[in-house]
Amino acid sequence: MKKNIAIIMGGYSSEYEISLKSGQVVYETLDASKYNAYRIHVFKHKWVYVNDLDEEFPVNRHDFSVDIDGNTIQFDCVFNAIHGSPGEDGFMQGYFELLNIPHTSCGMYQAALTFNKRDCLSTLKPYGIKTAESYFVNLGDAIDEDAIVKKVGLPCFVKANRAGSSFGITKVYKQDELQNALNVAFKEDDEVIIESYLDGVEVSVGVITYKGEVTVLPITEIVSDNDFFDYKAKYLGESQEITPARIDETQANKVRSLAKKVYEVLKLKGFSRSEYIFKNGVPHLLEVNTVPGLTEASILPQQANAAGISMSDLFENAIEEALQ
Template sequence: MSTRVAVIGGGQNCEHDVSLASAAAVRGALDPAKYEPVPLTIRHDGIWLGPESQPLADTKSASLAAALEILGTCALAIPLVHGPRGEDGTLAALCDLAGIPCVGSPLRAGALAMDKWATKLVAEAVGVLTAPGQLVTAPGTVVFDGPVVVKPVAAGSSFGVQLVDRVVDLEPAVRAALELDDRVLVEQVVRGREIDVAVLDGPDGRQVAPPLEILVSEGLFDTETKYDGSASFVLPAELTPSESKELTEAALLVYDALGCRGVARVDFFLTAEGPVLNEVNTMPGMTAASQVPKMFAAAGLSYSDFLDRLIHSAVR
């Protein structure tokens, strides 16, 4: 008998479409001999859609109540809502209150990792370097020490992220980021190689995938370059044994300090001074072409086996 698994996609944030793609990919990759995927989708307006892609009710609260009834028929849930009201621990908390096992990090880890300022504080407390930065809540309150990167504190897929080289561009960049969040991080640019490290928590212990290097011809690995195909990946990244050890140790330190579970992608800049943390994703993109599944594929773990391991970790 197959196990019913709720696969939740969509969401009420700017990563809605990315989340839909992740959910569709996961549903298609689950081994049909083991699992029965049950699709649930959150529309932009917060209305939940059922397995037939129809609204479960006319209001958010009523549709949520109906979604909980469906969740109650499932053995566990895979929440694939990237960004706020999803990856930030919201759905993990919902499942926890409903007594439904949930793939991925719990509320605390999701909330901390989504908050880039809090992540910096946690990383620095365990000895992992981060870029010097300032927390900004209003335009015109930050002193330019460029070049800098302006980013919303709690948004994903690099939405609202801008590289600012001139003081005249700083305030408009902050204003644009404040449209997505009420707090903005302004960080000095770190010169180094962009290296991603993925950690997977499974029933037989943790596994670190081969690191991946991101190559961008110019500028940032921003929303446009993430999805237009212009960036290229080197997998595995060409690292010395010492560099690989430093990155792995730093990734595990941050993973443990935040309290992550399931899978997390820990992004670094590799500099002459060692790894500098960029950010942590507790629910990274999950299509077969996304970075994390590709990284574990390079370690010999197929996409369906990767999902199987995530599910076993949640049930445990």
């Protein structure tokens, strides 16, 4: 009997358009002979099932069901394609865990932790995982620009703490640029992390649970045409994403081992994609994404393809792992 799969997409953050694209790819890719797939749009003002005629049917949030022409649809599993809040920060995970509905992403605590860059990096440091020097600022704090520059140096990156897809990030070269960068970051979040600039090769490493085993996918090297791997570089083709990365085997082994360690230390499930920059031959962790982009142009599907895993196999495996 075919399983009913809800593909949640959209979300409450600036990433909603990217999420809709990811969710649509999942919808078009899943094997219709195995699954009944339903597109569920999740927005602040509405949660709705959207059929192929773009007709909308409201979701009953009490049990996450949908009534369609007098028939109530219950879901066997949820495929999470929401980047940002509420799909990547723990809210949806907690909701589905309370309803006892399997879902393809990590647990509630892990999602909340990894979405919070400051807390995630702080949690991993005791395990010997290297990161950039950092300085934390909250909305309303007095800004001591001299202290910031003394701690992290220039240039540096000012980042919204809980945002993705490079929203709310600015590379700062001069001290008098800090306040404007903070204003940009505070538009996305009321917490900010300011990090030192790491000059080195940047790589992205996908780690998934595949057929019951923690599996590190081929490494991708990121070469941005812009000043850093910003939104345009990620989504508008202004970068090169080279898989496998042009790094030597010693470096490759280091970052593969580190990415697997991060996945296991954090007790992640499903998909993850972590970013690193090599400084003096040592990979330094930038961040961990637990709902990465899932379009054909996205990094994780590219890595899976290089490992001989098709898009349909990648998505179906995530569902089957969740159902187990």
